[in-house]
Amino acid sequence: MVAYKPTCICIIWFCLLVSLSHHGRSSPSTSRSFFNLSIPHQHPFPEHVVLNVQRKLNDSLSRRNLLTYQQDDVTSTPMPSCITGNPIDDCWRCDPNWSESRQRLADCSIGFGQGTLGGKGGRFYLVTDSSDNDAANPIPGTLRHAVIQQEPLWIVFSGDMEIKLKHELIIGSYKTIDGRGTNIQITGHGCLTIQQVSHVIIHNVHIHHCKPSGNTLVASSPTHVGFRGVSDGDGISISASHHIWVDHCSLGYCTDGLIDVILASTAVTISNNYFYQHDEVMLLGHDDGYTADSGMQVTIAFNHFGEGLVQRMPRCRHGYIHVVNNDFTAWEMYAIGGSANPTINSQGNRYTAPIDPNAKEVTKRVDTNEKHWSKWNWRTDGDVMVNGAFFVPSGDGVSPAFARATSVQAKAAAIIDQLTVNAGVFGDPSGRNGQGGGFPGITGGGGTITRGYTKGNKASSKSLSSPILSSFDY
Numbered sequence: 001m002v003a004y005k006p007t008c009i010c011i012i013w014f015c016l017l018v019s020l021s022h023h024g025r026s027s028p029s030t031s032r033s034f035f036n037l038s039i040p041h042q043h044p045f046p047e048h049v050v051l052n053v054q055r056k057l058n059d060s061l062s063r064r065n066l067l068t069y070q071q072d073d074v075t076s077t078p079m080p081s082c083i084t085g086n087p088i089d090d091c092w093r094c095d096p097n098w099s100e101s102r103q104r105l106a107d108c109s110i111g112f113g114q115g116t117l118g119g120k121g122g123r124f125y126l127v128t129d130s131s132d133n134d135a136a137n138p139i140p141g142t143l144r145h146a147v148i149q150q151e152p153l154w155i156v157f158s159g160d161m162e163i164k165l166k167h168e169l170i171i172g173s174y175k176t177i178d179g180r181g182t183n184i185q186i187t188g189h190g191c192l193t194i195q196q197v198s199h200v201i202i203h204n205v206h207i208h209h210c211k212p213s214g215n216t217l218v219a220s221s222p223t224h225v226g227f228r229g230v231s232d233g234d235g236i237s238i239s240a241s242h243h244i245w246v247d248h249c250s251l252g253y254c255t256d257g258l259i260d261v262i263l264a265s266t267a268v269t270i271s272n273n274y275f276y277q278h279d280e281v282m283l284l285g286h287d288d289g290y291t292a293d294s295g296m297q298v299t300i301a302f303n304h305f306g307e308g309l310v311q312r313m314p315r316c317r318h319g320y321i322h323v324v325n326n327d328f329t330a331w332e333m334y335a336i337g338g339s340a341n342p343t344i345n346s347q348g349n350r351y352t353a354p355i356d357p358n359a360k361e362v363t364k365r366v367d368t369n370e371k372h373w374s375k376w377n378w379r380t381d382g383d384v385m386v387n388g389a390f391f392v393p394s395g396d397g398v399s400p401a402f403a404r405a406t407s408v409q410a411k412a413a414a415i416i417d418q419l420t421v422n423a424g425v426f427g428d429p430s431g432r433n434g435q436g437g438g439f440p441g442i443t444g445g446g447g448t449i450t451r452g453y454t455k456g457n458k459a460s461s462k463s464l465s466s467p468i469l470s471s472f473d474y
Contacts, residue, residue, distance in 0.1 A: 109201075132144055319342050
């Protein structure tokens with residue numbers, strides 16, 4: 001009998017892990033079986049992702065603190081206001097030439113959606129036409145035409161636009177909708193559908209007053225037009241998809257949810273958004289019986305849950321949900337709810353309860369008795385409770401998973417104002433009501449986002465026989 005030394009065992013174990021990782025050549029079913037994963041693209045160690053979020057936040061805040069310390073020297077250059085300690089924004093905003101390297105944004109995501117490429121590496125698509133007159137045969141230059149193309153595209157806009165959708169906008173894989181520098185309002189019927197695709201980034205757009213639509217033909221690619229049933233009227237519907245990142249959007253006044261993540265979607269980050277004036281804000285998980293959602297993993301970071309919200313911030317079923325450094329202004333019923341044994345890791349948030357003495361609790365276990373929900377892992381760590389708010393934890397509060405996840409402590413919620421100061425669409429202090437208004441641009445620090453994307457307004461005279469540009473150099 002051969003006696004294996006511990007070193008040999010470790011080497012064999014490491015090689016086995018590498019061979020079965022998502023970077024290897026093994027089949028997805030083999031990897032899922034080995035790690036006991038329920039869906040592809042589910043991270044085998046979610047607490048490691050949580051750790052990485054905290055490390056990035058610590059690094060960004062440390063840089064800010066260092067610059068603040070150096071600023072005490074009267075001879076030093078003043079610290080640019082673009083540096084907030086928010087690791088996503090600090091990743092790109094302080095570059096004075098950020099608009100010449102827009103695709104750098106794809107390197108800035110954190111959490112479970114980290115690595116979402118969007119249209120990185122692809123060509124730019126310049127949207128010049130705000131119309132949406134033919135969902136089955138969209139014309140070139142429209143947003144609908146852009147999102148159904150089969151190649152990776154980084155989609156930008158020639159100027160401010162209000163896009164009134166006639167039907168749901170079906171977005172293909174490897175697309176970025178980048179509204180920086182313009183005031184982009186997406187409203188109407190259906191709104192954004194992200195279904196059975198991957199690597200989609202939605203950035204810096206208003207989405208509001210979305211209504212149900214359907215029972216019609218809608219194009220999902222240049223070669224496929226299919227019949228669509230009636231949609232729910234969500235702002236953004238994410239289903240059976242992975243590597244999705246929604247960042248710096250403002251959402252409100254929709255018929256159903258503002259963001260729904262369902263049907264085994266995973267690797268999702270929802271960050272830096274502003275939510276307002278809505279009942280059921282965010283749904284994570286299809287229904288209690290849909291166990292494939294146990295592989296759903298979502299990061300909710302640096303968002304501002306603002307005025308006029310009632311419930312579901314989020315409402316979770318199954319899965320692992322990391323809620324970190326968000327600002328919950330108030331709610332009418334509850335902030336975080338769930339059923340079907342989701343894991344909820346709440347770190348460094350600020351929860352401000354409403355005046356109603358019967359609605360002070362942050363959490364709500366939906367249609368479940370305490371005998372069952374007492375075993376669910378819901379944890380609060382470093383959260384600040386305001387106006388009588390309280391979080392009811394449950395499960396094994398000192399479980400190894402949570403111990404590993406919090407070995408780097410979440411930053412105190414006292415810095416929430418600093419981290420969420422730019423939540424929502426950039427440069428839009430009046431547009432948080434979803435109605436638009438002036439768009440002064442992103443100012444302060446490294447550069448300014450101005451209206452449009454032209455240099456010397458050359459785009460208006462540029463030939464638009466094809467809106468797809470090989471580069472963003474006019």
